[in-house]
Amino acid sequence: MTLDVKTLCLGVLTEGEASGYDIKKQFEQVFSYFYVASFGSIYPALTQLAQEGLVVCREESQPNRPDRKVYALTDAGRERLIKALQSTPPRHRIRSEFYALLHFAHLLPVKRVQELLDERIADVNRTIEEIESMQARFKDEDCPLEPAQRFEIGLALHTLRAHRDFIQDNARALLREARAQAETATSADIQYTGTSP
Amino acid sequence: MTLDVKTLCLGVLTEGEASGYDIKKQFEQVFSYFYVASFGSIYPALTQLAQEGLVVCREESQPNRPDRKVYALTDAGRERLIKALQSTPPRHRIRSEFYALLHFAHLLPVKRVQELLDERIADVNRTIEEIESMQARFKDEDCPLEPAQRFEIGLALHTLRAHRDFIQDNARALLREARAQAETATSADIQYTGTSP
DNA sequence: GACAACATGTAATAGGTTACATGATTTA
DNA sequence: TAAATCATGTAACCTATTACATGTTGTC
Secondary structure, rough: OOHHHHHHHHHHHOOOOEEEHHHHHHHHHHHHHOOOOHHHHHHHHHHHHHOOOEEEEEEEEEEEEEEEEEEEEOOHHHHHHHOOOHHHHHHHHHEHHHHHHHHHHHHOHHHHHHHHHHHHHHHHHHHHHHHHHHHHHHHHHHOOOHHHHHHHHHHHHHHHHHHHHHHHHHHHHHHHHHHHHHHHHHHHOOOOOOOHH | OOHHHHHHHHHHHOOOOEEHHHHHHHHHHOOOOOOOOOOHHHHHHHHHHHHHHOEEEEEEOOOOOOEEEEEOOOHHHHHEEEEEEHHHHOOOEEEHHHHHHHOHHHHHOOHHHHHHHHHHHHHHHHHHHHHHHHHHHHHHHHHOOOOHHHHOOOOOHHHHHHHHHHHHHHHHHHHHHHHHHHHHHHHHHEEOOOOOO
16 A cells, blocks of 8 residues: 555644645645655545545535635544554655666766766755755744654654765765766767767 | 656666666666656557667567667667656656555544554555665665765655654554544544444 | 736546466476 | 566556645734
């Protein structure tokens, strides 16, 4: 079994009522570094959960704002969530264009490789900042994080920083080697430089 | 654009001819920690690539073995690959049941949390060993890895070890806190212990 | 006047996975 | 004799993304 959007929605709803829009924000702010979901999967998920009686829906009209559908967890929903959490194996999959591109970097101009490394560092830094700002938000609101959530955030930050630091510490040497190899290579037959006539 | 199975197949074929079966092995042995693909996606990918003229196929019969279809990269295929590598943004997505489960660990018995951490450590160690054995294989065969490939492997190992070490260094404290919280909680209303009558 | 935030939803499409069908040979 | 390795392929299914449709209010 795999933890799908439906189950994660139940999870978000353990923290209180929410609309599909709210849940999307929660996904972005809290789960984004290990789970991505779009409206196109969240709205249908909520509809299904309501049909199964795992959530209840109440329509709310607001002044100067579109109506919203506010969902709340039912007892059945809570049970279902806990069963799912009990039986889901703790998988962790990576789908990385970055690693794949590195693997074939010898087919690319050195400039492009440098770009890849720079973009990756920027990306990781953005993720780190997002997680840190979430951390700060929870501190302010004094809605305390669970111990396992602090652990989770600590682990994510530690892992991301190690990843970034390795790139920063070894990028120079890699680019130097790559440049040396590019010069040695018999002109244009190995690398695509984009400069052949 | 996203780096799909078709493009990765072209990539594998830059290292020489291969059958679908060979390519699957390459995916498992070399890409497995950042890209997973099954036969159900590889075989159709090769058929399509052949139709597009990006690879050529030659049927080979072997004694005491089933026939195999050996694919080779064409010039068009090589060009297409390089264009894809040039234009693909270096994304890196994680889909982690492990992190998700940690996020809702307060809904689970401490024993289950311990299990999750243990399984994760075992998983990471398995991945590390796989990568190290691949590294060793390349050393033996004296088919030297490209600089960027050594970088890639170094980065993966460094990141995985940091991830594992954080878990190992902090698991005890987490479990202690979780146990303390479980005792404080007013009996069965927060946690599912599986022991209520 | 354009864009972002608020708010929900659907249809087409993408990009896989899983399970099944088939079958010989080698190894434990 | 059971299982693993070699070898290819398809059909059903799943899950989620992208793009679109619709409309208000507040901000630059």
